[in-house]
Amino acid sequence: MNSGLINQEFIQHANALIEAGKFFHDRGWVPATSGNLSAALHDGLAITVSGRHKGRLTREDIMLTDVTGRSMDGKKCSAETLLHVYIYKNYRENRSVLHTHSPSATAISLLSGTEVALEGYELLKALSGIDTHATRVVIPVIANDQDIVRLAQSVDARLDKDSRGFLIKGHGLYTWGKTVEDAVRHVEALEAMFEIQLRLMALKRP
Template sequence: MTADLTALDLEEAGAVLAAESARFASFGWMRGTSGNLSVVLTRDPLRLAVTASGHDKGELTPADVVLVDGNGAAVHEGKPSAEAELHARVAELTGAGAVVHVHTVASVALGHRHPGGIVFKDIEMLKGVGQPAHDVEVTLPVIANSQDMKVLGDRLEAAREPRMPAVVVAGHGLYVWGDTPRQARHHTEVVEWLLELELTRR
């Protein structure tokens, strides 16, 4: 643990992430051990609590998180998600306080169909991500997948749409962020609703 963080801080963050994971798993968005969540604990230096690798996301306990640095590397002990580096990159790039990564059918299907991005317009639910419901087009970026988190982070940075707190990774899933775990959850549910609507339209 670092001087500014205690085991209790990490346990409290773990309790929040365990609850959020159970919610997403109940929707079928984090099947098996897929998906991962994080919450920022400090900014300077950047430290995040990230869900541990290889755990059933519907059965996490407050202990199933790992403290990582701004490069996604474990600070103390434990094995974080392989995508912890991307969580840290998103937090640094966007100023987000929490990041959600889920594997939903709609995000994977539409990522294949719309490699240039998924456009939404005149949908009331856009208010859920802070956008007007009418007369504004908002694009959810889609980026090609990579097992190299540096490459994936560069693609996310290049494609990011500041009005949309999310990006689809083609063939993989959805990354969403917010100021807090609760806001990140709300954004995730709204963006997934938009994706499901688009999927049914086609």
């Protein structure tokens, strides 16, 4: 990286993403180099380099892009960077977007139709701004697409200002927060509720 591009803001956010990667890897949520993790900087993004193992990230595995997702340091970002850019552009209060490929998120996306509704869980209070279990949070399930521009258009058609995240069918979860720490907590809470929901689905199966 051009040393002029490294500043305290980048280092601080890169360190938070490295920690998040380890945490997700330890729980099996980012298998085989999958997923991508980003944080917004005042004039760009810090985001994981394409194809890096999220449990073994170092500062070299976090790259700098401009606000449109264009590499500023010669490193190669994932095609899915466009989805991060989309979230930052349309939901400006969010400063971190995290994407996992966990078995539970993948399974529930395949077993559900067009959405997963989470309702009545105390754990919903781990999502920013929610202070009661008497809440219904809908996570849209969107068909997977290798054309990321088209996928971003499908996401755009399903999200609104109250959205907490979305699932891509057979693929994984995207969620976000005002800080990396908030976004990590959102991943953890959603993963736990997906796991509970899957157990309930298995118990209710005739």
